[in-house]
Amino acid sequence: MARRRRVIFHIDVNSAFLSWTAVQLMQSGHQDIRLVPSVVSGDPSDRRSIITAASIPAKKIGIKTAEPVTMALRKCPDLVVVKGDWDWYRRCSEEFIEICRKYSPVLQQFSIDECFIDMSLRNWGEDPVDVATRLKDEVKATLGFTVNVGIGSNKLLAKMASEFEKPDKVHTLWEEEVQEKMWPLDVRELLWVGKKTEEKLKMYGIRTIGDLASRSVGSLTRLVGKKFASQLHENANGRDDSPVETEVPEAKSISAERTFSNDIGTEKDVDRALFNVACIVAHRMRRADFYTSCVSVFIKYRDFSVVQRQHQVAQPTNITAIILNEARALIRDIWDGESPIRQIGLGVSKLSHESAVQMSLFEDPKMDFYREWDRKYDEEKSQNEDARTLAYERMKQQ
DNA sequence: TCTGGGGTCCTAGGACCC
């Protein structure tokens, strides 16, 4: 008996943050910023903020995602720059996912604005393209923004298909279409081929996905290592047997970082920044009932070089003060105390839901103070700067 | 002209053990 063909949809919101902001602004009577050169960024007044999403007219005049806002403004002084609103994006995302889920419960959310659905179990009496078209039209009619739907016999092909012409389109990329639709594409277009891999491949004359598909795994191994080589080779040939994962995986690490508008170089500034990221990370751990066994910090210098240090902690913890002290020790290890720092970050990994075994007899007497401090922080969240300064002072007293 | 923030996975080398 012939195996049933897999049918996977990949649904991708077109210029997600920009479309979502456009919908939000139109509710209060603004013009549709999708129709003019416009971008979404972090804080537009910060000279170091970059573009998170660009409208199609903006892309047409050469403005790219991830480029500095100041640079884009030079290209286009009339550019509309809007600050992103994460709470709004989360709401848009949830409603978008709910519509997709109606078409198949076998759904994997791939990011805030993309998901895969496995349509294989459907009793196909109609063309998948018609179903996909209904889905995309329903999103547009209900939520006011457009999506692309890619249809393929596996996740890789569905995802590649959704990248074809945008916006508001449905495309197929079946196995038998790989040669015609995927092989002529630049190798950079293949999922998992980034800037560095592109350079390596092109140095060896591999320019298109078809070139990549025709090479032996052995020859690719010398370029990118064994594991990655076999994956690239499979993908370039349109093969991918990974399932649509419906389970949301648990976080493996939590981190926060901060880039300064002007580089910092004093112990005081560094300690304050470290305190801020430690508060954010530890708070998020407690909210998700996580404990860490490994704390790491990193510093990015002016020249963008990064130095990182990590250390395993004796007892799993989510207490801000303990994490902060680990981080301070690590920073002392990697920073000379004066070199200007562009960005600082703190992360925790080796997460578990098990707290340390309590040995109350030997416990640091400060522990009660630390726990109380965290409890207060979680209550107030200390989101605004003043509250956090007070919290910082409170901790320093100890 | 000046480059964010939050993740995942892989690799390579060193330490240490048998």
Add this chain to the structure above:
DNA sequence: TCTGGGGTCCTAGGACCC
């Protein structure tokens, strides 16, 4: 005095994704 091979854990760094 010179020296194997395998396994595991830890650390640093690099590549990719959105």
